[in-house]
Amino acid sequence: MVEAVPVDAPIGAEIRGVDLSQDLDDASFAAVEAAFNEYSVVWFRGQTISAEQQVAFSERFGEIEVNAFNKFALPGNPKVLIVSNIKENGKDIGYADAGSHWHTDMSYTATPPRMTMLYAIEVPEENGKPLGDTLFASATAAYDTLPGDTKAKLDGLKATHRFAAKERGVKKPVELTAEQIAKNPDVIHPVARTHPITGRKALYVRAGECIGIPGMPDDEAIPLIKELSDRIIQPEFLYRHQWQVGDVLMWDNAAVQHWAPRDYEWPQRRRMHRTTVNGSVPF
Ligand code: SIN
Numbered sequence: 001m002v003e004a005v006p007v008d009a010p011i012g013a014e015i016r017g018v019d020l021s022q023d024l025d026d027a028s029f030a031a032v033e034a035a036f037n038e039y040s041v042v043w044f045r046g047q048t049i050s051a052e053q054q055v056a057f058s059e060r061f062g063e064i065e066v067n068a069f070n071k072f073a074l075p076g077n078p079k080v081l082i083v084s085n086i087k088e089n090g091k092d093i094g095y096a097d098a099g100s101h102w103h104t105d106m107s108y109t110a111t112p113p114r115m116t117m118l119y120a121i122e123v124p125e126e127n128g129k130p131l132g133d134t135l136f137a138s139a140t141a142a143y144d145t146l147p148g149d150t151k152a153k154l155d156g157l158k159a160t161h162r163f164a165a166k167e168r169g170v171k172k173p174v175e176l177t178a179e180q181i182a183k184n185p186d187v188i189h190p191v192a193r194t195h196p197i198t199g200r201k202a203l204y205v206r207a208g209e210c211i212g213i214p215g216m217p218d219d220e221a222i223p224l225i226k227e228l229s230d231r232i233i234q235p236e237f238l239y240r241h242q243w244q245v246g247d248v249l250m251w252d253n254a255a256v257q258h259w260a261p262r263d264y265e266w267p268q269r270r271r272m273h274r275t276t277v278n279g280s281v282p283f
Pocket of ligand 1: 133134258272
């Protein structure tokens with residue numbers, strides 16, 4: 001039986017009673033999807049799945065987005081992105097700095113992803129303690145707890161999101177081609193977006209990725225973006241995931257932001273397989 005066990009945070013639940021290497025019947029999938037919508041970050045421990053099984057499970061949530069950093073696609077399976085610091089013959093085998101700043105995935109696109117999934121294959125550790133945690137912040141709780149007059153002020157405001165890793169404070173930005181940049185013009189999304197399934201509102205801005213608010217002078221817009229970005233990551237809105245090999249974890253990009261602080265270094269090894277599922281136009 002599928003059981004969701006929430007943690008003591010505004011987001012996050014472990015889902016038990018599911019073996020992702022087997023086909024999930026529709027009722028079990030519906031229970032998993034309901035938990036995902038309710039808790040925004042959900043995970044299954046102790047899984048052993050192939051890339052094909054990860055893709056098949058992800059595709060039950062929607063069509064898979066093939067990532068812009070496709071030079072790190074899993075050989076033979078372009079729907080899976082390798083997120084890893086591992087080097088082979090002196091070269092990165094995966095996207096080493098994915099998630100090295102607070103963000104919500106691909107907000108620089110017109111239809112940002114609904115869901116992102118990571119399958120933990122190798123987790124670094126030191127003295128028996130896992131490293132390479134991922135932090136998640138509830139942008140929904142950050143919105144819910146705003147004073148009414150602030151909510152009213154945000155109503156109708158939109159922010160401009162830009163695809164330009166160098167501006168995001170990423171430690172070692174991935175080199176983007178002119179073609180990748182040209183394919184991703186600036187997009188405008190609501191500062192507070194409504195979840196397309198739950199109807200709950202969440203803050204949807206991030207300093208460094210949002211370059212302004214149309215109709216508002218920059219000297220007002222940039223501090224507002226910064227203030228809201230800082231609010232989202234207040235400790236009371238956070239869940240910190242400590243990885244175990246075999247974890248399959250999914251997050252809801254319409255409800256949370258995430259950050260993977262890098263507290264490990266090669267030759268400590270971290271390898272995740274990531275799938276990303278398309279979403280809809282934020283409103
Ligand atoms: C990501 O943001 O896609 C990766 C997060 C992580 O590696 O924990």
